[in-house]
Amino acid sequence: MIRVRAVFEKKGRAKYISHLDLNRCMLRTFRRSRLPIWYTEGFNPHPYYSFALALSLGFESNCEIMDFNITDDNMSMEEIRDRLNAVMPEGMRIVSAAPQRLKITAITSARYSFSLVTEDAAGLFEAVKTTLAQPELLIEKKTKKGIKTVDIRPDMKVISCEATDTGVDMVMDLPAGTQTNYNPTLFVEVLKKFTQIPFTAEKFCRTGIFCENNEIFS
Amino acid sequence: MLKDKIEKHLLEIQKPSRYIGGEVGSVIKDKSKVDVRFAFCFPDTYDIGMSHLGMKILYSLTNERENYWCERCFAPGLDFEAIMRENDIPLYALESLDPIRDFDFIGFTMQYELSYSTVLNMLDLAGIPIFAKDRTNELTQIVVAGGPCVCNPEPLADFFDLFILGEGEEVNLELMDLYWEMKQQGADRISFLRRAAQIGGVYVPQFYEFSYKEDGTIAKVTPKEGAPAVVKKRIIKNFDQVYYPENFVVPFTEIVHDRVSVEVLRGCIRGCRFCQAGFIYRPFREKSTDTICRETRCLCENTGYDEVSLASLSTSDHFDIDNMLTKLIEYTEGERINLSLPSLRVDNFSEALLEKIKRVRKSGLTFAAEGGTQRLRDVINKNVSEEEIMSTCRIAFEGGYSAVKLYFMMGLPTETDEDIVGIAELAQRIVDLFYSIENRPKGRGVQVSVSCATFVPKPFTPFQFEPQDTREEIERKQKLLLDSVKTKKIKVSYHDPNVSQLEVILAKGDRRLCQVIYAAWKKGCKFDSWSEHYHFDKWLEAFAECGVDPAFYANRRFGYDEILPWDHLDYFVTKDFLIRENKTAHQSVTTPNCRLKCSACGVSKEMGGACFDKGKSCF
Numbered sequence: 001m002i003r004v005r006a007v008f009e010k011k012g013r014a015k016y017i018s019h020l021d022l023n024r025c026m027l028r029t030f031r032r033s034r035l036p037i038w039y040t041e042g043f044n045p046h047p048y049y050s051f052a053l054a055l056s057l058g059f060e061s062n063c064e065i066m067d068f069n070i071t072d073d074n075m076s077m078e079e080i081r082d083r084l085n086a087v088m089p090e091g092m093r094i095v096s097a098a099p100q101r102l103k104i105t106a107i108t109s110a111r112y113s114f115s116l117v118t119e120d121a122a123g124l125f126e127a128v129k130t131t132l133a134q135p136e137l138l139i140e141k142k143t144k145k146g147i148k149t150v151d152i153r154p155d156m157k158v159i160s161c162e163a164t165d166t167g168v169d170m171v172m173d174l175p176a177g178t179q180t181n182y183n184p185t186l187f188v189e190v191l192k193k194f195t196q197i198p199f200t201a202e203k204f205c206r207t208g209i210f211c212e213n214n215e216i217f218s
Numbered sequence: 219m220l221k222d223k224i225e226k227h228l229l230e231i232q233k234p235s236r237y238i239g240g241e242v243g244s245v246i247k248d249k250s251k252v253d254v255r256f257a258f259c260f261p262d263t264y265d266i267g268m269s270h271l272g273m274k275i276l277y278s279l280t281n282e283r284e285n286y287w288c289e290r291c292f293a294p295g296l297d298f299e300a301i302m303r304e305n306d307i308p309l310y311a312l313e314s315l316d317p318i319r320d321f322d323f324i325g326f327t328m329q330y331e332l333s334y335s336t337v338l339n340m341l342d343l344a345g346i347p348i349f350a351k352d353r354t355n356e357l358t359q360i361v362v363a364g365g366p367c368v369c370n371p372e373p374l375a376d377f378f379d380l381f382i383l384g385e386g387e388e389v390n391l392e393l394m395d396l397y398w399e400m401k402q403q404g405a406d407r408i409s410f411l412r413r414a415a416q417i418g419g420v421y422v423p424q425f426y427e428f429s430y431k432e433d434g435t436i437a438k439v440t441p442k443e444g445a446p447a448v449v450k451k452r453i454i455k456n457f458d459q460v461y462y463p464e465n466f467v468v469p470f471t472e473i474v475h476d477r478v479s480v481e482v483l484r485g486c487i488r489g490c491r492f493c494q495a496g497f498i499y500r501p502f503r504e505k506s507t508d509t510i511c512r513e514t515r516c517l518c519e520n521t522g523y524d525e526v527s528l529a530s531l532s533t534s535d536h537f538d539i540d541n542m543l544t545k546l547i548e549y550t551e552g553e554r555i556n557l558s559l560p561s562l563r564v565d566n567f568s569e570a571l572l573e574k575i576k577r578v579r580k581s582g583l584t585f586a587a588e589g590g591t592q593r594l595r596d597v598i599n600k601n602v603s604e605e606e607i608m609s610t611c612r613i614a615f616e617g618g619y620s621a622v623k624l625y626f627m628m629g630l631p632t633e634t635d636e637d638i639v640g641i642a643e644l645a646q647r648i649v650d651l652f653y654s655i656e657n658r659p660k661g662r663g664v665q666v667s668v669s670c671a672t673f674v675p676k677p678f679t680p681f682q683f684e685p686q687d688t689r690e691e692i693e694r695k696q697k698l699l700l701d702s703v704k705t706k707k708i709k710v711s712y713h714d715p716n717v718s719q720l721e722v723i724l725a726k727g728d729r730r731l732c733q734v735i736y737a738a739w740k741k742g743c744k745f746d747s748w749s750e751h752y753h754f755d756k757w758l759e760a761f762a763e764c765g766v767d768p769a770f771y772a773n774r775r776f777g778y779d780e781i782l783p784w785d786h787l788d789y790f791v792t793k794d795f796l797i798r799e800n801k802t803a804h805q806s807v808t809t810p811n812c813r814l815k816c817s818a819c820g821v822s823k824e825m826g827g828a829c830f831d832k833g834k835s836c837f
């Protein structure tokens with residue numbers, strides 16, 4: 001049995017596929033590919049596959065991760081990739097298939113790019129800078145145990161922040177994985193507290209998934 | 219671009235993937251190479267409409283033709299409709315995301331009466347004039363409808379350019395061919411409609427004039443513009459060879475029937491007297507086991523679905539049922555596919571097959587008994603005896619089932635209180651049967667669910683002449699049933715009689731209802747089949763404003779010699795036969811099924827030969 005880790009894109013119209021629907025969608029993709037995917041044992045056997053991180057509805061991604069097992073030891077990673085790509089929905093594509101190296105629990109952070117769009121680009125850029133200069137950024141976060149106030153500033157790593165004609169383009173790393181998951185919309189929420197300028201946030205895209213020492217997860 | 223405008227708002231609404239297309243199996247063509255564009259519209263939401271088999275068939279069939287492009291269109295949910303209206307997003311088709319008002323054909327499938335108001339809402343959202351008379355005389359935007367409800371299209375007559383009667387597999391393409399031919403010649407709408415009316419199965423309502431008697435019944439229907447006096451439905455003669463899709467559009471979001479569906483037979487041999495499908499789809503035709511297996515395999519492989527269901531009115535009536543199920547189960551088990559078998563009577567199967575079915579069948583056991591006593595079941599020609607019900611329940615209980623669901627109708631012709639009490643008594647005998655079985659499922663109680671619909675008399679059935687019970691009478695009977703149930707092991711549920719009343723009016727109505735539907739829609743009626751959106755009070759206001767008496771259609775017995783609104787449409791079953799059957803019903807006498815004995819309903823005459831030969835269907 002080969003343990004496969006596939007990295008796949010979810011772009012264009014595919015960003016409207018919810019996480020729940022993605023499960024069903026992959027099940028059918030596997031069936032169309034006729035790959036010998038491994039089924040769980042027990043009372044109600046089903047094909048086993050799992051996603052490393054959930055992706056918010058409306059986000060694109062270059063780097064979603066899906067693990068599954070193939071029962072044919074002689075099958076090449078290229079064949080697995082190509083057979084899936086031949087039957088994938090529009091907007092989804094397997095970028096690579098490789099043996100699973102690290103445990104899913106090794107994931108520590110994810111990188112997101114997004115754009116803030118406004119009429120007052122210069123004003124908004126100042127507001128973003130002011131916000132980022134704060135020693136702490138408190139937000140209310142819903143958890144399983146109720147609403148909790150957290151400071152997201154220490155865990156937020158801004159990779160780039162550029163003024164554009166229409167607003168601000170940002171890239172940032174946020175905690176991700178089995179412990180803490182921050183969504184970049186949390187930053188958007190906080191920003192709204194520091195400025196009256198109307199703006200919208202769009203083109204969210206997950207561009208990287210990392211483990212300790214900023215190593216790319218694979 | 220419309221796409222950008224749509225996408226701007228998609229994250230504000232529920233299940234956005236329903237509104238943006240891109241599903242696996244959807245057909246994309248190069249607009250510049252397409253001659254005729256057809257928007258296949260389902261007057262309900264995506265989740266419902268995408269489950270409809272007829273759409274899948276006609277979608278694929280049309281798209282096989284390189285220069286024709288068929289796209290899908292559904293009614294948006296209320297949240298998205300508000301956004302569309304606010305932001306000038308016209309109703310669009312899911313493949314190209316182009317507005318459907320720019321299409322050559324806008325085709326609706328009319329599956330249930332309660333979708334009529336939604337049609338008006340969709341036309342309005344599309345920016346297409348709601349009344350046919352207000353549309354341009356240019357040859358474009360032809361608004362058409364098909365489906366079971368158009369066997370009486372009169373309540374919709376003012377909104378449509380033409381109706382397609384019967385099965386669409388051939389006539390749809392003939393219409394598109396004619397359109398393209400005339401479009402190239404620069405013809406206008408009216409001349410197209412004139413020639414379309416000469417195609418078999420095409421009914422152009424504006425070419426028929428209705429006059430009425432003083433008592434409100436129809437005096438005369440006069441054809442104009444050379445249109446035929448009687449329009450015959452279309453039918454596929456060689457059913458085993460008829461086109462069937464090799465692929466379905468596979469939605470991302472979950473829909474009501476989210477599986478492969480394979481049509482095993484069309485029509486029905488049974489002739490239950492209340493059932494419209496049992497008459498308008500005649501003759502009974504069945505596919506060969508080989509065809510069914512091939513289509514199942516093909517669709518499962520292409521869609522990736524892991525569930526398949528057999529579509530038919532009564533699967534057990536297939537001539538080769540044992541062999542067919544054995545082969546299908548062999549395939550689906552090997553591929554780990556779930557086989558769901560609705561409308562299957564299990565009483566006459568072999569032990570071995572029953573074992574296999576039990577293995578694959580997960581759903582509970584359901585029975586359409588329809589009537590509470592044998593007398594009433596004879597009246598409606600529902601050929602299921604209490605013995606059969608009991609023996610099937612016994613088999614089921616011994617096989618580990620402990621829940622049974624029974625369907626009944628209330629307000630049937632000749633029904634008395636005894637028949638209502640009979641429902642409760644039958645349910646009670648099933649409860650008693652359960653406890654009398656030694657090897658019944660242990661540790662569980664039995665659950666008998668009784669679901670009661672209100673009887674809705676429909677055109678082209680022997681009961682087309684019958685009145686519906688008034689609401690007060692139905693409510694009295696519902697109470698009587700509840701009072702007759704003596705145990706919590708029997709659960710009773712029923713439909714809202716207000717809904718059934720609107721159904722019968724729209725089913726049996728004439729042209730004078732067009733104004734009522736329009737008025738009701740103006741008051742905000744749409745999605746009438748969704749109880750949370752159903753506003754009977756608004757409908758009553760609309761009737762009052764238009765001076766139309768609902769009881770004239772709902773609670774009046776239509777005379778045998780009265781001209782009915784659908785008498786000029788020919789569904790092969792003759793009115794003489796329906797009258798004969800109606801009389802037989804009132805004598806509580808049953809009519810044998812078509813396989814046992816032909817009752818000369820008129821269909822074989824149209825088909826040019828007997829319907830059955832040695833028990834196998836001839837077509």
Ligand code: SF4
Pocket residue numbers: 500501502812813815816817818819820821822823828829830
């Ligand atoms: S002609 Fe006879 S066999 Fe054919 S559908 Fe009618 S009753 Fe049935």
